[in-house]
Amino acid sequence: MPSDYLYEQLAAELGDAIERGALRAGGKLPSVRRLAEDRALSVATVVQAYSVLEGTGLIEARPKSGYFVRRRTDDGDAPRPPRKSVTATRPAVSDGIARLIAALRDPGVVPLAAAYLDPGTLKVAQLNRIAAALAREVSTLGARDDTPPGLATLRRALARRSISWGAPMTEHDFVATIGATEAITLALRAVARPGDAVVVESPTYFGILQTIEALGLKVVEVPAHPRTGIDLAALHDALKATPIRAIVTMPTAANPLGSIMPDDAKAALYALAVRHDVPIIEDDVYGELCFDGARPRPIKAWDKDGRVLLCGSVSKTLAPGYRVGWIAPGRYQDDIERLKFSQSLACPTLTGMAVAEMLSSGSYDRHLRRLRHVVAGQVARYREEVLARFPDGTRVSAPRGGFVLWIELPGAVDTLVLQERALARGVAIAPGPIFSARQQRFSACLRLSCGQPLTPRVATALDLIAHLAQDLAARGARGHRASA
Amino acid sequence: MPSDYLYEQLAAELGDAIERGALRAGGKLPSVRRLAEDRALSVATVVQAYSVLEGTGLIEARPKSGYFVRRRTDDGDAPRPPRKSVTATRPAVSDGIARLIAALRDPGVVPLAAAYLDPGTLKVAQLNRIAAALAREVSTLGARDDTPPGLATLRRALARRSISWGAPMTEHDFVATIGATEAITLALRAVARPGDAVVVESPTYFGILQTIEALGLKVVEVPAHPRTGIDLAALHDALKATPIRAIVTMPTAANPLGSIMPDDAKAALYALAVRHDVPIIEDDVYGELCFDGARPRPIKAWDKDGRVLLCGSVSKTLAPGYRVGWIAPGRYQDDIERLKFSQSLACPTLTGMAVAEMLSSGSYDRHLRRLRHVVAGQVARYREEVLARFPDGTRVSAPRGGFVLWIELPGAVDTLVLQERALARGVAIAPGPIFSARQQRFSACLRLSCGQPLTPRVATALDLIAHLAQDLAARGARGHRASA
Numbered sequence: 001m002p003s004d005y006l007y008e009q010l011a012a013e014l015g016d017a018i019e020r021g022a023l024r025a026g027g028k029l030p031s032v033r034r035l036a037e038d039r040a041l042s043v044a045t046v047v048q049a050y051s052v053l054e055g056t057g058l059i060e061a062r063p064k065s066g067y068f069v070r071r072r073t074d075d076g077d078a079p080r081p082p083r084k085s086v087t088a089t090r091p092a093v094s095d096g097i098a099r100l101i102a103a104l105r106d107p108g109v110v111p112l113a114a115a116y117l118d119p120g121t122l123k124v125a126q127l128n129r130i131a132a133a134l135a136r137e138v139s140t141l142g143a144r145d146d147t148p149p150g151l152a153t154l155r156r157a158l159a160r161r162s163i164s165w166g167a168p169m170t171e172h173d174f175v176a177t178i179g180a181t182e183a184i185t186l187a188l189r190a191v192a193r194p195g196d197a198v199v200v201e202s203p204t205y206f207g208i209l210q211t212i213e214a215l216g217l218k219v220v221e222v223p224a225h226p227r228t229g230i231d232l233a234a235l236h237d238a239l240k241a242t243p244i245r246a247i248v249t250m251p252t253a254a255n256p257l258g259s260i261m262p263d264d265a266k267a268a269l270y271a272l273a274v275r276h277d278v279p280i281i282e283d284d285v286y287g288e289l290c291f292d293g294a295r296p297r298p299i300k301a302w303d304k305d306g307r308v309l310l311c312g313s314v315s316k317t318l319a320p321g322y323r324v325g326w327i328a329p330g331r332y333q334d335d336i337e338r339l340k341f342s343q344s345l346a347c348p349t350l351t352g353m354a355v356a357e358m359l360s361s362g363s364y365d366r367h368l369r370r371l372r373h374v375v376a377g378q379v380a381r382y383r384e385e386v387l388a389r390f391p392d393g394t395r396v397s398a399p400r401g402g403f404v405l406w407i408e409l410p411g412a413v414d415t416l417v418l419q420e421r422a423l424a425r426g427v428a429i430a431p432g433p434i435f436s437a438r439q440q441r442f443s444a445c446l447r448l449s450c451g452q453p454l455t456p457r458v459a460t461a462l463d464l465i466a467h468l469a470q471d472l473a474a475r476g477a478r479g480h481r482a483s484a
Numbered sequence: 485m486p487s488d489y490l491y492e493q494l495a496a497e498l499g500d501a502i503e504r505g506a507l508r509a510g511g512k513l514p515s516v517r518r519l520a521e522d523r524a525l526s527v528a529t530v531v532q533a534y535s536v537l538e539g540t541g542l543i544e545a546r547p548k549s550g551y552f553v554r555r556r557t558d559d560g561d562a563p564r565p566p567r568k569s570v571t572a573t574r575p576a577v578s579d580g581i582a583r584l585i586a587a588l589r590d591p592g593v594v595p596l597a598a599a600y601l602d603p604g605t606l607k608v609a610q611l612n613r614i615a616a617a618l619a620r621e622v623s624t625l626g627a628r629d630d631t632p633p634g635l636a637t638l639r640r641a642l643a644r645r646s647i648s649w650g651a652p653m654t655e656h657d658f659v660a661t662i663g664a665t666e667a668i669t670l671a672l673r674a675v676a677r678p679g680d681a682v683v684v685e686s687p688t689y690f691g692i693l694q695t696i697e698a699l700g701l702k703v704v705e706v707p708a709h710p711r712t713g714i715d716l717a718a719l720h721d722a723l724k725a726t727p728i729r730a731i732v733t734m735p736t737a738a739n740p741l742g743s744i745m746p747d748d749a750k751a752a753l754y755a756l757a758v759r760h761d762v763p764i765i766e767d768d769v770y771g772e773l774c775f776d777g778a779r780p781r782p783i784k785a786w787d788k789d790g791r792v793l794l795c796g797s798v799s800k801t802l803a804p805g806y807r808v809g810w811i812a813p814g815r816y817q818d819d820i821e822r823l824k825f826s827q828s829l830a831c832p833t834l835t836g837m838a839v840a841e842m843l844s845s846g847s848y849d850r851h852l853r854r855l856r857h858v859v860a861g862q863v864a865r866y867r868e869e870v871l872a873r874f875p876d877g878t879r880v881s882a883p884r885g886g887f888v889l890w891i892e893l894p895g896a897v898d899t900l901v902l903q904e905r906a907l908a909r910g911v912a913i914a915p916g917p918i919f920s921a922r923q924q925r926f927s928a929c930l931r932l933s934c935g936q937p938l939t940p941r942v943a944t945a946l947d948l949i950a951h952l953a954q955d956l957a958a959r960g961a962r963g964h965r966a967s968a
Contacts, residue, residue, distance in 0.1 A: 101825065104631050119627030128626060131834060132619035135612040142612060142805035143603030145663075147588050178662055179629075181829040193700070194678050207829070214826035216677070321626035321833035341585065342698035344828065345665040345691070348835045349805035350615060 005373060006041060007048035008292070014049065018058050018069055029059060029067040032384070044377055051380035052292050054398035057227055063387050063394050079226060079395045079408035079445060088197040088218035088242055096416050096434040097206055103428035110452075110461040113428035115255060115404050116320055117451040121374055123358070123367050124319045131354035141353070145346035148337040150176025150326075154352045157359040158326055165287065166297035167310070173328045175336050176347045179320075180285045183311035183327035184248070185211050186343065187281045190309070190335040192217050192245035198281075199238055199247045201230045203406070203435035203442055205255040208248060208283070212437075219437045220244065226397050226406070229254055229261040232268055239276040246279050252296045253286035256406040256435055256447040258379075258399020260296055270302040279332070284312045288368050290401035291376040306330030314355055316402075317371060323348075324355040375403050375450075382450040385459060389466040391473055405448045408432075411473030415446045421468050427461040489857060490525060491532035492776070498533065502542050502553055513543060513551040516868070528861055535864035536776055538882035539742075541711055547871050547878050563710060563879045563892035563929060572681040572702035572726055580900050580918040581690055587912040594936075594945040597912035599739060599888050600804055601935040605858055607842070607851050608803045615838035625837070629830035632821040634660025634810075638836045641843040642810055649771065650781035651794070657812045659820050660831045663804075664769045667795035667811035668732070669695050670827065671765045674793070674819040676701050676729035682765075683722055683731045685714045687890070687919035687926055689739040692732060692767070696921075703921045704728065710881050710890070713738055713745040716752055723760040730763050736780045737770035740890040740919055740931040742863075742883020744780055754786040763816070768796045772852050774885035775860040790814030798839055800886075801855060807832075808839040859887050859934075866934040869943060873950040875957055889932045892916075895957030899930045905952050911945040 017023045029050070030038065036046045050067050053059040060070045103109045119125075134141060149155060155171035162169040177183040192198055194216030200208060202221035212219055220238045223231045229251055238244065249269070251261035261269070273280050282299050290296055300310040309332060313325035324347070329336040358364055379399055386396050386405060393410030409415070415431035422429055432445025446465075452458055501507045513534070514522065520530045534551050537543040544554045587593045603609075618625060633639060639655035646653040661667040676682055678700030684692060686705035696703055704722045707715045713735055722728065733753070735745035745753070757764050766783050774780055784794040793816060797809035808831070813820040824830075842848055863883055870880050870889060877894030893899070899915035906913055916929025930949075936942055 101631055116628055119624040122627060124625070124627045125623040128619040128623060128834075132616040135616035135619065139609040139612060140603040141608070142803035143606060143608045144600055145799070145804040145807060147585055178828040178832075179830070182827065185827050189698070207826070210822075210826040214673070214823055315629070319626035320629040321830075323629060323828070323830060323832040338694075339698055342691070342694040343666065343669050344662040344807070346663070346805075346807060348662075348807040348832055350612075350835060351832045 007045045007052065010039070010041065010045065010049035011052035011292075014053060015058055018053075023069050025069050025071045027069045029069065031066055044381070047380045047384055048377050051376065051383065051398065061383070061387050061396070061398070063390065063392055079397060079406055088220050094434055096419060096431045097210065099419060099423060100206075100428065100430055100434070103423055108426060109423070110427045110457060112448050112452075112458070112461060113430045115316070115402070115449045115451060117316065117375070117403065118453060121371065121451075121453075122318055126363070127319050127322065127354055127358050130357050131350055134353050134357070135350060142349050144349075146176070146349055146352065147346045148175055148340040150174075150347050151349065151352040151356060153356040154324070154326070154359075157356045161359060162328070165295065165301070167301040167303075169328055173333070174326050175329060175333070175340055176352060177325040177327055177340065178344060178347060179315055179323045179325040180283060180311045180313040181207060181211065181325070182344065183313070183325050184208060184281060184283060185215070186336050186339045187309040187311060187327060187329065187332070188212065188215055188217065188246065188248075189339050190329065190332045191279045191281070196245040197242055198245050199235065201249060201254060203256055203432070203445070204248075205250070205283070206430070206434040209434075209437055212248075217245075221436060221438065224254065224257055225259060226257050227259050227400065228265060229257070229259040230269065232265060232272065235269070236272060239272060239278065244276070244278050246281050247273060248281045248283065249299070250283040250286070251299055252284060253290055253399065253401025255286065255402060256397075256404050256430075258397050258402050258404065258406070260290060260400045263297065266297070266299045267302055270299055270308070273307060274305070278307075280308045282308055282310045284310055285316050286402040287312065288317050289372060289375055289403070291372060292400070300328060303330060306332075309336075314359075317368065318355065318358060322351045322355060324351055378454065379403055379405065379450045381454045382448065382462075385454065385462050386448070389462055391466065391470045403450045405450060407446050407448060409444045409446070409469050409473065411444070412476035413444045413469055413472045415443060418446065418465070418468055418472055422465055425464055427464055429465060491529045491536065491861075494523070494525065494529065494533035495536035495776075498537060499542055502537075507553050509553050509555045511553045513553065515550055528865065531864045531868055532861050535860065535867065535882070539775055539884040545867070545871050545880070545882070547874065547876055563881060563890055572704050578918055580903060580915045581694065583903060583907060584690075584912065584914055584918070587907055592910060593907070594911045594941060596932050596936075596942070596945060597914045599800070599886070599933045599935060601800065601859070601887065602937060605855065605935075605937075606802055610847070611803050611806065611838055611842050614841050615834055618837050618841070619834060626833050628833075630660070630833055630836065631830045632659050632824040634658070634831050635833065635836040635840060637840040638808070638810070638843075641840045645843060646812070649779065649785070651785040651787075653812055657817070658810050659813060659817070659824055660836060661809040661811055661824065662828060662831060663799055663807045663809040664767060664795045664797040665691060665695065665809070666828065667797070667809050668692060668765060668767060669699070670820050670823045671793040671795060671811060671813065671816070672696065672699055672701065672730065672732075673823050674813065674816045675763045675765070680729040681726055683719065683728050685733055685738060687740055687916070687929070688732075689734070689767070690914070690918040693918075693921055696732075701729075705920060705922065708738065708741055709743060710741050711743050711884065712749060713741070713743040714753065716749060716756065719753070720756060723756060723762065728760070728762050730765050731757060732765045732767065733783070734767040734770070735783055736768060737774055737883065737885025739770065739886060740881075740888050740914075742881050742886050742888065742890070744774060744884045747781065750781070750783045751786055754783055754792070757791060758789070762791075764792045766792055766794045768794055769800050770886040771796065772801050773856060773859055773887070775856060776884070784812060787814060790816070793820075798843075801852065802839065802842060806835040806839060808835055862938065863887055863889065863934045865938045866932065866946075869938065869946050870932070873946055875950065875954045887934045889934060891930050891932060893928045893930070893953050893957065895928070896960035897928045897953055897956045899927060902930065902949070902952055902956055906949055909948055911948055913949060
């Protein structure tokens with residue numbers, strides 16, 4: 001079936017050519033402008049097609065050189081996975097996170113740190129109209145709270161959607177939460193006690209590390225691959241080396257890598273979890289935001305004995321400010337309901353009802369199709385800009401979903417310093433060290449959110465980051481020479 | 485200044501007569517109907533006036549006998565405070581709570597268990613209209629979440645209101661939470677670690693015990709007096725006997741007793757906390773719902789060194805289903821912000837904005853005045869019914885605020901059995917044992933919510949409870965004789 005979108009048709013055509021050998025490994029592809037001209041396509045269409053091919057690993061971008069057909073065994077210029085680590089560490093709240101949170105609340109700052117989509121890209125206005133209509137029509141709405149498992153209409157809407165996830169569940173399999181953050185908090189509280197260790201991917205979303213730290217848990221960081229997610233061999237070693245209470249993973253469009261676990265890897269991860277009798281806490285917030293092909297199935301689809309606690313929300317697809325999330329906790333249903341009751345009693349009725357109505361409407365699927373397209377294009381454009389502006393030797397992830405880029409700068413750049421300097425000039429970024437409990441890790445990395453349209457203001461901000469990075473790299477090199 | 489309300493005028497007049505000795509201690513007051521007839525007042529007005537006098541301890545109700553002027557040193561027929569206990573206990577989730585929560589979600593059950601007010605009594609419809617207008621006008625509302633400390637408009641509205649509480653604070657002293665339950669969870673997480681012990685009043689709201697249990701904390705239960713709250717001598721003993729990480733208290737219209745701590749007792753409690761260097765977690769959810777006089781100041785008003793974490797919400801005065809709460813955490817501000825971020829990231833924007841607008845409007849104060857009046861009347865009518873229908877020897881609290889009655893049944897009645905039987909007949913009550921971590925305590929007690937208007941359906945439900953109680957007491961007495 002041919003795709004609706006020109007960029008998908010182009011990507012498929014070029015992909016075929018590579019598979020057939022018509023485009024040979026190591027060969028340079030036409031420049032974006034040249035191909036656009038030749039084929040009478042827009043530059044954006046070509047950029048997106050190349051991005052799709054990068055995402056699937058068929059081609060790679062080399063800074064200031066262009067696009068090349070990849071050698072099959074080569075990971076190219078994506079940031080390198082960390083060395084493996086099986087030592088349990090107690091994560092700590094860092095200055096980097098404190099600065100990031102403070103910057104969140106400053107409207108004068110160019111917001112490239114936190115992973116928010118622009119309100120125009122989301123369906124916030126439509127959701128607000130639904131909420132307004134409900135609030136006018138149902139005068140008793142809000143007179144009672146909806147104690148766990150939460151609003152039946154929301155759970156029924158989720159049950160219907162879970163069929164399209166490939167993990168069909170019933171309304172009795174869900175508990176409503178305050179975003180995915182509360183879902184993950186409850187999941188961790190259900191399966192681990194203070195002092196226990198849990199596995200996370202490395203790098204991983206700093207919010208997960210904060211939640212783990214605040215609960216007094218330890219983390220074992222297992223390297224993640226930029227395209228395929230958590231390293232199963234390293235995970236196996238970790239499970240053998242240390243008692244592990246949970247595997248916290250983001251198999252679909254992981255934050256910050258944008259990786260997607262292949263189905264056989266998900267099956268293998270689940271089998272490992274069964275063998276070592278460990279629950280899996282699956283963070284699926286980017287599940288609907290993969291750029292190509294069918295929506296990947298969550299690991300929950302393989303769950304036969306209820307050990308997967310699937311956590312999701314509408315914060316990345318509809319409205320972060322509604323704080324509507326959920327957990328499908330499998331065998332931990334009763335524990336999660338009790339913990340939710342004791343932790344925050346219930347979720348607000350109005351926001352839950354509005355989201356339930358939106359999820360049940362046909363327009364939500366249309367919205368998701370459009371959103372994937374928009375987000376893929378936006379990420380591709382940011383990536384182009386970064387490759388064009390950042391110093392030689394910069395490595396940039398080729399995300400297969402979500403809307404963040406993971407970038408490794410050349411030289412001995414400390415991105416915590418970069419964050420501080422950029423913030424002083426009105427630009428927020430997320431520094432690499434906050435994505436690991438071991439603060440020295442990822443010190444030359446940063447995460448950029450591509451959630452805002454690439455306006456001239458954003459382009460100027462990217463230029464600023466590039467120059468600050470160049471400057472810090474030069475000083476780092478000089479410092480290195482001086483001490484040598 | 486004469487009161488606006490006839491019942492307050494009548495209560496003041498009778499109170500004066502008692503103080504002057506015109507009505508002597510032990511003397512019987514005219515029956516409600518007789519006095520209403522004599523003075524050309526409604527029965528409801530007289531009931532409320534008597535209720536006010538009971539609340540202040542000047543008169544007492546004796547089941548099936550009527551109202552009497554109290555002897556000053558006598559606690560009359562209010563339920564007796566528990567024997568003191570300074571042993572740390574790990575609370576457990578009981579069948580009683582599980583049944584109560586399940587019944588919450590059944591619309592066929594007469595809801596006398598949970599402390600909810602009727603939507604007609606609350607301002608839910610007005611709040612919904614505000615929310616609808618906001619959702620229509622602000623199309624970007626919900627596009628970002630409001631990370632801690634939360635929505636500025638809400639914190640500013642709370643800062644303005646804190647002046648009328650007698651504990652003036654600024655917007656920087658508040659953190660928005662998902663109801664008071666999340667506030668208390670965060671407070672406990674900030675000051676205690678699993679295995680630590682905290683003091684609670686006995687009896688206390690079962691939700692607090694659940695939160696404590698779920699966090700792996702222990703409780704030391706200190707007896708509370710039905711009119712004046714926590715027993716300071718027993719508290720002092722507890723602080724000397726065991727390392728205590730926090731005092732969790734509800735000084736204003738405590739749930740379930742309806743007690744109000746006198747100001748000098750609050751000052752003394754604060755002084756004790758300073759001497760033993762213990763933080764105070766103050767649950768103020770019923771702060772606006774006292775029946776007479778000025779709104780009592782929270783203990784926070786005495787707080788000089790930031791050791792009081794004041795927790796509140798609009799769940800008892802506006803809309804439980806909005807889940808809008810807050811904490812004024814004093815010196816723990818940074819910890820609470822960080823914990824809130826890690827636990828649930830942020831609160832919903834729409835519900836917070838609507839409540840902020842309502843709190844800032846002049847109509848909120850008018851609503852509160854009306855609400856206090858309505859609630860006081862409703863509690864008085866429920867109390868009348870209980871005294872008229874329940875077995876001889878029943879003791880009923882005379883709450884000074886809030887909308888629950890604490891009842892002690894005569895004989896060896898097990899209210900967990902009573903709860904089960906009543907629920908089988910479609911009536912939900914809250915059994916006494918769930919108000920203590922030591923399950924055997926308060927086994928003859930129950931809590932009745934007076935949140936619904938006293939309709940014929942409710943009257944029938946009260947009759948049912950009375951008959952079941954009578955039946956259980958008779959069996960208990962027979963059982964006792966048989967084993968003697």
